[in-house]
Amino acid sequence: MQAKSPPQDRILDAALRVFRRHGFRRSSIELAAEEAGLTRQALYHHFASKEALFRAVLERIYEQGLAAEIAAATAAEDAGLELADILIAEIGARMQSLLASLKDSPHTEELFSEHLAQARDLYQSYSNRFADEIATTIARVCRKRKLTLESGVSVRELARCVDMAIHGTKSAFPSMQPLDAFLKQLATMLRMLVAGAMAPSARKSHRKTRVRK
Numbered sequence: 001m002q003a004k005s006p007p008q009d010r011i012l013d014a015a016l017r018v019f020r021r022h023g024f025r026r027s028s029i030e031l032a033a034e035e036a037g038l039t040r041q042a043l044y045h046h047f048a049s050k051e052a053l054f055r056a057v058l059e060r061i062y063e064q065g066l067a068a069e070i071a072a073a074t075a076a077e078d079a080g081l082e083l084a085d086i087l088i089a090e091i092g093a094r095m096q097s098l099l100a101s102l103k104d105s106p107h108t109e110e111l112f113s114e115h116l117a118q119a120r121d122l123y124q125s126y127s128n129r130f131a132d133e134i135a136t137t138i139a140r141v142c143r144k145r146k147l148t149l150e151s152g153v154s155v156r157e158l159a160r161c162v163d164m165a166i167h168g169t170k171s172a173f174p175s176m177q178p179l180d181a182f183l184k185q186l187a188t189m190l191r192m193l194v195a196g197a198m199a200p201s202a203r204k205s206h207r208k209t210r211v212r213k
Contacts, residue, residue: 020111066126
């Protein structure tokens with residue numbers, strides 16, 4: 001017999017379906033409670049308002065994106081991919097996870113807009129965590145593979161440039177759609193960025209590694 005999910009998980013699953021179906025403005029605590037099979041009073045026991053519920057949904061979406069990012073980076077690194085391709089896999093997994101949560105919703109643009117209006121601090125907090133994860137990946141891969149960055153380029157600076165590349169690509173694809181085209185352009189930018197950040201000795205080492213493979 002399958003165990004029941006905790007009440008808050010059930011509520012968040014239901015709330016996401018409601019927000020995806022109706023958008024933020026037309027959703028309500030009543031609709032979320034009905035979707036979760038609860039009374040309005042029971043849902044209020046867990047979340048004080050629609051805004052608090054929306055924020056909790058966003059936080060879980062971000063956490064899932066972070067988990068997908070970490071898992072993808074580990075898998076790509078274990079597969080022996082180069083730093084640029086590890087970053088591409090990592091960021092791609094995050095984007096795919098974030099967008100999957102709103103898949104097929106006719107209210108995607110409204111939800112993106114409302115998430116900045118309702119939870120800008122949450123957005124900024126996770127943006128920093130995503131950037132920290134990129135920096136951690138760069139530092140770890142460089143350390144394990146004895147890669148050296150160009151003089152004057154730090155791990156943090158490279159991570160910052162990667163973040164700027166993501167935002168720059170978003171300017172061409174504001175909603176990150178179509179996702180394949182977004183990721184393809186981002187991949188091109190990241191490969192050029194990482195190649196330019198590597199010290200000459202690290203580039204030679206990369207080329208030798210590719211030849212041996």
